[in-house]
Amino acid sequence: MSANTLANTLAAPAAAADALRPLRILLKETQYELAGRMRTRAYSLSVIGLPVMFYLLFGVANRGKPGALYLVAGYACWGVVSACLFGIGLTLALERAQGWLDLKRASPMPRLAYLGAKVASCAAFGLIITVVLVLLGSSLGGVAITARQAAELAGIAIAGSIPFAAMGFFVAYLVPPSSGPGIINLIYLPLSFASGFWMPVSMLPHWLQMVAPALPTYHLAQIALAAFGMAPAAGMALHWAVLAGFTVLMLAAAWITFLRSEANS
Amino acid sequence: MSMTLPTALAAPAGVLSQGPAAPGTVEASCVATLESAVKRYGKTEALRGLDLTLRRGEVVALLGSNGAGKTTTVRLLLGLISPDSGRVRVLGRDPRAAAARTSIGAMLQVARVPETLLVREHIALFRSYYPHPLAAAEVVARAGLEGLESRRFGELSGGQRQRVLFGLALCGDPDLVFLDEPTVGLDLQSRRRLWEEVRALAARGKSVLLTTHYLEEADALANRVVVIDKGRLLREGTPAEIRHGVSARRIRCVTRLDPHYLSALPSVTSLQRDREAVIIYAERPEEVVRRLLLEDDSLHGLEVSAAPLEDAFLALTGGGAHQTPTGVIP
Numbered sequence: 001m002s003a004n005t006l007a008n009t010l011a012a013p014a015a016a017a018d019a020l021r022p023l024r025i026l027l028k029e030t031q032y033e034l035a036g037r038m039r040t041r042a043y044s045l046s047v048i049g050l051p052v053m054f055y056l057l058f059g060v061a062n063r064g065k066p067g068a069l070y071l072v073a074g075y076a077c078w079g080v081v082s083a084c085l086f087g088i089g090l091t092l093a094l095e096r097a098q099g100w101l102d103l104k105r106a107s108p109m110p111r112l113a114y115l116g117a118k119v120a121s122c123a124a125f126g127l128i129i130t131v132v133l134v135l136l137g138s139s140l141g142g143v144a145i146t147a148r149q150a151a152e153l154a155g156i157a158i159a160g161s162i163p164f165a166a167m168g169f170f171v172a173y174l175v176p177p178s179s180g181p182g183i184i185n186l187i188y189l190p191l192s193f194a195s196g197f198w199m200p201v202s203m204l205p206h207w208l209q210m211v212a213p214a215l216p217t218y219h220l221a222q223i224a225l226a227a228f229g230m231a232p233a234a235g236m237a238l239h240w241a242v243l244a245g246f247t248v249l250m251l252a253a254a255w256i257t258f259l260r261s262e263a264n265s
Numbered sequence: 266m267s268m269t270l271p272t273a274l275a276a277p278a279g280v281l282s283q284g285p286a287a288p289g290t291v292e293a294s295c296v297a298t299l300e301s302a303v304k305r306y307g308k309t310e311a312l313r314g315l316d317l318t319l320r321r322g323e324v325v326a327l328l329g330s331n332g333a334g335k336t337t338t339v340r341l342l343l344g345l346i347s348p349d350s351g352r353v354r355v356l357g358r359d360p361r362a363a364a365a366r367t368s369i370g371a372m373l374q375v376a377r378v379p380e381t382l383l384v385r386e387h388i389a390l391f392r393s394y395y396p397h398p399l400a401a402a403e404v405v406a407r408a409g410l411e412g413l414e415s416r417r418f419g420e421l422s423g424g425q426r427q428r429v430l431f432g433l434a435l436c437g438d439p440d441l442v443f444l445d446e447p448t449v450g451l452d453l454q455s456r457r458r459l460w461e462e463v464r465a466l467a468a469r470g471k472s473v474l475l476t477t478h479y480l481e482e483a484d485a486l487a488n489r490v491v492v493i494d495k496g497r498l499l500r501e502g503t504p505a506e507i508r509h510g511v512s513a514r515r516i517r518c519v520t521r522l523d524p525h526y527l528s529a530l531p532s533v534t535s536l537q538r539d540r541e542a543v544i545i546y547a548e549r550p551e552e553v554v555r556r557l558l559l560e561d562d563s564l565h566g567l568e569v570s571a572a573p574l575e576d577a578f579l580a581l582t583g584g585g586a587h588q589t590p591t592g593v594i595p
Contacts, residue, residue: 021396024393025393025394028389028390028393032382032390035382035386036379039382039417094377095379097376098377099373099377100377100378102345103371103373103430105345106343107366107394107395108363108366108367262346
């Protein structure tokens with residue numbers, strides 16, 4: 001015991017000097033996670049490219065009309081959700097199945113740095129998509145977006161990536177990696193459609209309009225649309241509360257599936 | 266090699282933490298131990314009370330057939346899983362504690378590594394995890410990655426990928442290195458080079474636990490071989506001691522004598538064909554050779570040798586000794 005105390009005493013100055021190390025690791029991890037995703041064309045082209053392409057088709061077709069503004073907010077939400085579900089749900093599932101995660105876990109890498117880097121990268125992609133859409137909207141879309149509205153939407157994209165990153169963690173431990181893309185499409189395409197990412201919920205079939213408020217994606221869309229004055233500003237607290245609750249639920253579900261997979265590994 | 270002050274302080278502290286308790290005993294030099302470790306997966310018992318000790322500066326080869334519990338052992342020692350009962354200690358700590366991992370390096374069987382990162386980036390990232398990492402240039406040199414630093418991982422050949430993984434295991438300048446099947450997919454030259462690096466690690470006082478399917482590798486590298494089977498320790502000793510566990514000698518020759526006759530000779534334990542020749546395993550090879558020479562004057566290509574480590578291994582694990590084709594070990 002006394003020997004251990006001696007070891008601790010000797011190690012103490014080094015520990016104090018390295019108090020910032022976890023933060024440095026998080027930054028480095030995020031830097032390379034982002035670089036890796038950018039270079040993975042299947043990811044970056046689809047996650048950024050799809051909303052951009054759709055905006056060029058449907059946003060520009062509604063040039064100068066409310067629809068062009070609506071789709072900036074709607075497609076930004078779509079981008080955030082797909083960046084999270086593919087960026088975490090798929091990559092984490094693969095890294096886990098292929099043994100890469102084990103190698104990282106065997107190193108002294110702080111787990112929170114690994115998870116934090118994944119969330120931060122999703123937020124960064126959400127931000128990029130939002131900025132591109134705002135630029136497209138105010139140029140080719142012919143709609144006026146104030147700097148304040150743009151900043152607000154960017155903030156929503158960043159904050160909104162947290163609940164869906166949490167969902168990504170759950171999905172990563174739920175889906176078999178080989179069928180990952182298919183299952184994730186099955187989850188997020190209906191969610192996007194039913195939540196008003198692509199068209200106002202009021203244009204959807206009546207039964208879907210009833211279902212929509214039960215979806216977390218609907219609440220994200222309402223918050224984003226409210227930034228452009230296209231949704232009632234009154235219910236914001238409820239929308240945020242639903243997203244917060246959804247985050248907790250997803251993290252808990254991810255934690256339970258994680259523990260279950262640990263027990264079998 | 267230059268040492269930063271904290272490393273210089275931390276190293277003797279690690280020794281002290283065990284030293285005063287039992288100076289000069291075997292315990293003092295233990296870097297990793299498993300004590301009656303039991304691990305179950307559902308109804309399958311992967312480890313059934315395994316004891317294992319790894320000492321400072323030692324290269325230990327963990328041998329066993331598939332499902333013997335090699336990977337489970339490594340995963341326990343890395344703190345990736347917890348034992349159902351028993352105790353796991355690595356460098357005096359529970360390996361599940363993050364602090365224990367700063368002095369450990371691991372090379373695991375990884376099917377795929379993020380392919381869009383450059384070799385240099387992978388090394389930079391792993392180095393950032395450790396308080397006192399090895400210089401990047403040193404990692405590159407030891408793993409034989411010169412000229413590959415700016416290549417994407419996805420562009421590398423299988424052998425080059427293995428070398429990157431070996432390099433990642435060295436990033437933290439670890440005292441204890443776990444190598445799970447390190448030379449799978451390596452060409453002969455790369456394998457020899459990696460062997461040199463493993464020996465260099467041991468020469469610097471580092472400890473290495475390696476699992477391998479190449480018994481030649483265990484023979485060439487290990488101070489001690491630990492053979493496990495069905496989650497239990499079967500035998501441990503130097504490669505020579507393990508080999509001596511099999512008393513039969515190996516006789517290879519080209520002869521026209523009938524195999525049935527040969528297998529009936531005194532002390533012959535088994536027999537197999539190897540292309541145009543036969544391989545005879547016998548407890549008293551001299552008697553057998555005398556009879557062979559006497560009865561077949563056309564006999565040629567005669568070789569008598571100790572049974573290779575592989576045979577000892579197969580005999581120990583009951584994997585059908587002498588039934589496998591020869592030629593794996595020259």
